[in-house]
Structure formats: C-alpha cells, structure tokens
Amino acid sequence: VSTLYLVPTPIGNLQEMTPRALDILKEVSVIAAEDTRNTKKLLMAYGIDTMLMSHHEHNQQVSIPKIIERLENGENVAVVSDAGYPLVSDPGQKLVQETISHGFNVVSVSGANAAMNALVASGLSCYHYLFYGFLDNKSSKRKKQLEEIKTIPYTTIFYEAPHRIEDTLQDMLEVLGNRQMCLARELTKVHEEYIRGTIEEVLEVAATCKGEMVIVMDGFKQDDVVFDMYTAITKVDEYIESG
C-alpha cells in the first residue's frame, strides 16, 4: 500500500534533519511542500533532487486529488511545511484525512517542533500540557478564547507573531492573571533565548523581542480561585459600602 509520509523540517538550525527524514525525502516520488521555493533551499543543502509540488491551504482543492492519484498509482509521497511538523499550525489536515479515507498509509517521521522545544526548556510542568497554537488576531476574540481556557490546569503553549506579542501578553495578563510563563524565541538559531518570569516581568522586555516566538504559560492554579473569590468578595463589599 502506498504511503504518505509527514516529514518535519528544521525550525531554524538546518542540521536538525534526521537521517531517516532525509532518506524518505530522497526516496519518495514527489514532495508536497507548503512553499516549494523554501523547501528547494533545504533540498539543495542536502543534495536532494526529488520533484516538488505545491500543497497549501489555498490550492488544496487541486493538489489533494493529484496526491491521491499518485498514491493510487503505487507511488509514495512526502508532505513538508516551511518549518517543523506539517499540520501543526500548518497545512496538511485535509490531505491526511483524505489519504486515510482512501485507505492509504499515513506515517509520521520524528523531527523538529517549536512547541515541544519551548515546552521542555520552559521550566513549567510538562506533565500535562495543552497546545493551543495561534490565538485570534483581534483582541476581543483573543480574550474570549483565553476565557475559554482560563481554568484549565495544564501548561499551555501558544504560537505568536513578534508584532503582536505585547498586545497578546497584555490580554493574557488581563484574562489569566499574572501567571508564570516562558517566552522562547529564535529556537535552535544563533539568538535563541528563553525569557522566564511572570507575565508582567516578560512584558517589560517584550517590546525588544524580535524573531519567531512561542509563549509557554503556566496552567490554572487553585490559588487563582482564591484570588478570584477574594476579588469578587471585595467587589461585593465595595458595592454594599457604596449603598
């Protein structure tokens, strides 16, 4: 049976390609890439000349049938995104579902993922965690999304763009309270940095933070309930006092 391989690519450091991932990229008949120019650079660095085809959110109506056709012809296909795992805040979800429903193999290959790198070095609990990915661009929607996960007691991982980091952290401070967090930036690259502290402390330096970044946020703690109840009681007291 033909196989669709999900192959992670480096999130910065080009050396983070496993020998197995490279062998698969060499052996498949085509690599479906989020951005073929980007993947071409990776392939050139490793002397791989496998054919590339474009597969992303905006052309998947056309690209998925082409990939299924190749699988039907007995060919194996690899899927890559620009960085890290395909499907993880990247294209590929529909393709995997279609491949499974057509009865072909789907196999994932191990490799780089920004969320995992950030989580394990954050210093926060890795015992239970929630990967959220990107919050909405708009503050009002973002706050609603944060409200939904406010009481989840698991470390939560968010992806964020550098130009939104201050606004997002402000919203997190407002909705989640001043929790412990880690801002992990430029992972596996020359300027890799982990900024650990409370949201307020990280906000003090956030304006100067550039590059790619992951927010790792502490989960809801029982103390937060006490704080919330205290706030509520204080508000009721104030209300009564004001007549």
Ligand code: SAM
């Ligand atoms: N598929 C990727 C993965 O498996 O990690 C994620 C792709 S998503 C479109 C891009 C986001 O991942 C960035 O906005 C950033 O939040 C995070 N990211 C990717 N590379 C990173 C890096 N080297 N350092 C920190 N964050 C990174």
